[in-house]
Amino acid sequence: MSGYRAGAGGIIKIAEIKDLRLKIKELFKKTINNEKVERVLVEEAIEYEKEYYLSFSYSTETRGLVLTFGKGGSRVGSHFDEAAKNIDVYPIDILEGFNGENVPDELKEIAIKLWEVFTKYDCELAEINPLVVDKQGKVWALDAKVILDDDADFRRDVKFPQRNLFGRPPTKREIEARKIDEGDHRGTTGSVYWDLPGDIAVIAAGGGGSIVNMDALLAYGGKPANYTEHSGNPPREKLKKLTKIVLSKPGLKGCWFVGGTANFTDIYETLMGFVDGLREIKPKYPIVIRRGGPRDKEAFEMLKEVAKKESFDFHIYGRETPMTSTAKIMKELAYGNTDN
Amino acid sequence: MAILITDKTKVLIQGITGKEGSKATLQMKNYGTKVLAGVTPGKGGQEVHGVPVYNAIAEALENHPGINTSFVAVPNFAAYGAIEEAIKNKIPLINILTEHIPIQDTAKAIAMARSTVILNPKGEGSPTNVGISNPSASLRAGKLRDSSLIAQNDRVRIVGPSSIGIISPGIGKVGSIGGDDPRGVYSKGSVGVISKSGGMASEISWILTKNGLGQSTVIGIGGGILVGSGFADLMEDFEKDPQTKALVLFGEIGGTYEEEAADFIKSGKFTKKVVAFISGLFAETLPQGTKLGHAGAIIYGEKGSYKSKIKSLEEAGVIIAKTPDEIPDLLKVI
Numbered sequence: 064m065s066g067y068r069a070g071a072g073g074i075i076k077i078a079e080i081k082d083l084r085l086k087i088k089e090l091f092k093k094t095i096n097n098e099k100v101e102r103v104l105v106e107e108a109i110e111y112e113k114e115y116y117l118s119f120s121y122s123t124e125t126r127g128l129v130l131t132f133g134k135g136g137s138r139v140g141s142h143f144d145e146a147a148k149n150i151d152v153y154p155i156d157i158l159e160g161f162n163g164e165n166v167p168d169e170l171k172e173i174a175i176k177l178w179e180v181f182t183k184y185d186c187e188l189a190e191i192n193p194l195v196v197d198k199q200g201k202v203w204a205l206d207a208k209v210i211l212d213d214d215a216d217f218r219r220d221v222k223f224p225q226r227n228l229f230g231r232p233p234t235k236r237e238i239e240a241r242k243i244d245e246g247d248h249r250g251t252t253g254s255v256y257w258d259l260p261g262d263i264a265v266i267a268a269g270g271g272g273s274i275v276n277m278d279a280l281l282a283y284g285g286k287p288a289n290y291t292e293h294s295g296n297p298p299r300e301k302l303k304k305l306t307k308i309v310l311s312k313p314g315l316k317g318c319w320f321v322g323g324t325a326n327f328t329d330i331y332e333t334l335m336g337f338v339d340g341l342r343e344i345k346p347k348y349p350i351v352i353r354r355g356g357p358r359d360k361e362a363f364e365m366l367k368e369v370a371k372k373e374s375f376d377f378h379i380y381g382r383e384t385p386m387t388s389t390a391k392i393m394k395e396l397a398y399g400n401t402d403n
Numbered sequence: 404m405a406i407l408i409t410d411k412t413k414v415l416i417q418g419i420t421g422k423e424g425s426k427a428t429l430q431m432k433n434y435g436t437k438v439l440a441g442v443t444p445g446k447g448g449q450e451v452h453g454v455p456v457y458n459a460i461a462e463a464l465e466n467h468p469g470i471n472t473s474f475v476a477v478p479n480f481a482a483y484g485a486i487e488e489a490i491k492n493k494i495p496l497i498n499i500l501t502e503h504i505p506i507q508d509t510a511k512a513i514a515m516a517r518s519t520v521i522l523n524p525k526g527e528g529s530p531t532n533v534g535i536s537n538p539s540a541s542l543r544a545g546k547l548r549d550s551s552l553i554a555q556n557d558r559v560r561i562v563g564p565s566s567i568g569i570i571s572p573g574i575g576k577v578g579s580i581g582g583d584d585p586r587g588v589y590s591k592g593s594v595g596v597i598s599k600s601g602g603m604a605s606e607i608s609w610i611l612t613k614n615g616l617g618q619s620t621v622i623g624i625g626g627g628i629l630v631g632s633g634f635a636d637l638m639e640d641f642e643k644d645p646q647t648k649a650l651v652l653f654g655e656i657g658g659t660y661e662e663e664a665a666d667f668i669k670s671g672k673f674t675k676k677v678v679a680f681i682s683g684l685f686a687e688t689l690p691q692g693t694k695l696g697h698a699g700a701i702i703y704g705e706k707g708s709y710k711s712k713i714k715s716l717e718e719a720g721v722i723i724a725k726t727p728d729e730i731p732d733l734l735k736v737i
Contacts, residue, residue, distance in 0.1 A: 121628055121629060126510075126629055156514065157507070158514050158515060212505055213694070214505045214506065215506075218480070255694065255695055257689070269601070269602030269603070270600060270696030271626060271653065271682065271696075273695075273696060274696075275603065275680075277685035278683070280685075282684075290695070292696045323602045323605060323606030323609075324602075324605045324606045325582070326601055327579045355606075356582070383613075385610075386606060386728075387728070
């Protein structure tokens with residue numbers, strides 16, 4: 064959910080209850096910081112004396128846990144906002160725990176409670192903003208936000224729905240792709256899949272190399288239809304499923320299967336899975352393949368055979384061809400050679 | 404001489420009877436690495452590729468006191484227990500392959516490793532260790548245990564989690580790096596490589612090898628938010644290593660490890676040539692907070708952005724490669 068909502072007109076104060084319906088209707092028509100309004104929280108307006116920001120999160124600078132606290136509130140965008148004034152970051156010794164250090168007495172109780180939520184539910188961030196104190200000295204959390212650590216799903220008894228990151232619910236393909244890895248820990252395939260507005264289907268390899276290649280595709284003017292990656296030597300079936308999901312998108316102009324020189328992912332197996340998927344979809348558009356690693360020579364022999372038999376428009380490149388240069392080849396094949 | 408993995412490296416495999424552990428064991432032995440023992444609770448007495456298996460690290464150490472490196476290849480839910488056991492047994496170098504370890508567990512492991520003093524080869528802690536040799540010792544609540552008082556080489560070091568491994572070509576390797584046969588991709592030479600990505604460690608080493616540039620040591624530090632060893636931590640070792648003449652960094656948006664490397668160079672602590680390749684412009688086109696394969700490649704606000712990393716590295720005199728294939732030429736030009 065977007066921060067900076069107050070500034071973008073996402074927080075409205077009404078004087079009388081009769082205005083509520085109209086104001087809510089107006090909110091639902093709005094897009095706040097590129098996110099469509101789907102839900103509205105109605106709460107009592109609190110008159111307060113003091114306003115604070117309070118959060119727990121992890122910091123790469125201290126390589127550990129930090130408390131972020133100070134005077135602020137809605138003017139502070141989020142913990143990660145460097146411009147935030149009067150906000151300090153305090154390292155916490157995770158082996159010792161947090162006992163209310165560095166916050167005023169009146170806020171210790173709530174800070175410790177937030178800490179308990181943060182650790183118990185394996186959060187990456189637990190934030191109360193604004194945290195206010197009224198005239199009677201009562202403490203109110205007017206808004207709050209948590210980011211959960213997905214890697215701790217296995218020990219969290221409460222299951223939460225997927226977050227809507229793109230300001231929209233997850234697409235059918237996103238949901239289907241994420242199912243591929245469920246209950247099968249052999250490699251990672253489709254756990255990360257995002258639909259994008261372009262027309263070049265992408266099946267990329269490696270958590271690092273995939274981003275390098277996406278950078279290159281964008282730089283050459285290619286428009287990706289999706290982002291997805293696979294890594295850790297996934298089996299053939301997983302690649303077949305992923306290929307079918309990626310290529311189910313209408314209006315594609317090309318498909319790019321790209322990766323670096325793998326350490327241990329079996330290139331023959333993963334490309335066989337890709338071919339299994341292609342055989343069902345039977346695409347006519349150009350398919351650019353660049354890959355290296357264990358059994359790559361065998362894989363390329365197989366691809367040449369398949370291309371002949373099934374008349375796929377394959378353009379095959381091995382480790383001798385710079386990985387990112389195939390982004391340009393893909394773009395030119397998909398859109399025509401517009402540069403010349 | 405290389406760093407971290409030398410001819411003195413003697414390895415313990417945690418999770419040796421698992422698929423990844425057993426596979427890496429064979430690969431490491433085939434590459435000439437000394438693998439002395441393995442641990443899987445409840446499976447003591449077995450052998451995996453000729454390596455004896457024990458129930459606990461203490462037992463393995465009794466029989467093989469020379470062990471100085473542990474490779475962790477256990478499932479994510481068991482990782483914290485395994486790492487804690489290695490730290491308590493003061494194994495100087497712990498390389499973690501395991502992916503998807505909860506960040507809370509990684510944070511605990513890093514805190515514990517940083518405050519755990521190992522004995523130097525003379526059998527004594529260094530003088531700076533006095534008074535903080537107890538792993539649980541810490542300064543008063545609200546402050547970090549002052550691990551900065553302990554020299555890096557005197558405390559337990561973690562490389563990873565989600566690390567592809569460490570290879571010193573021609574000498575040995577720990578982890579899955581290079582797969583079954585690293586020889587085609589990795590070659591011995593004078594360029595150090597530190598990479599947030601395992602695949603890019605391989606791709607960059609291949610590009611170097613293809614252009615006649617061998618490597619001293621190649622390290623996959625992992626792409627998570629918290630890592631045991633960042634760029635700067637390892638640059639300290641590369642600076643001292645006479646075999647290493649230049650360094651290649653593969654970084655990504657998110658976090659502050661690249662900025663830390665830039666500060667390390669600016670402070671005069673690293674004097675060798677550095678070429679860096681930073682990726683992630685694509686990720687910056689997505690909504691903030693979008694999760695990609697590397698948990699660390701995530702942006703909130705301006706912090707950890709592509710621009711911030713390139714700016715600080717350039718200010719430190721680091722040469723930025725626009726594509727991985729430019730790296731060899733940039734290393735050659737002085």
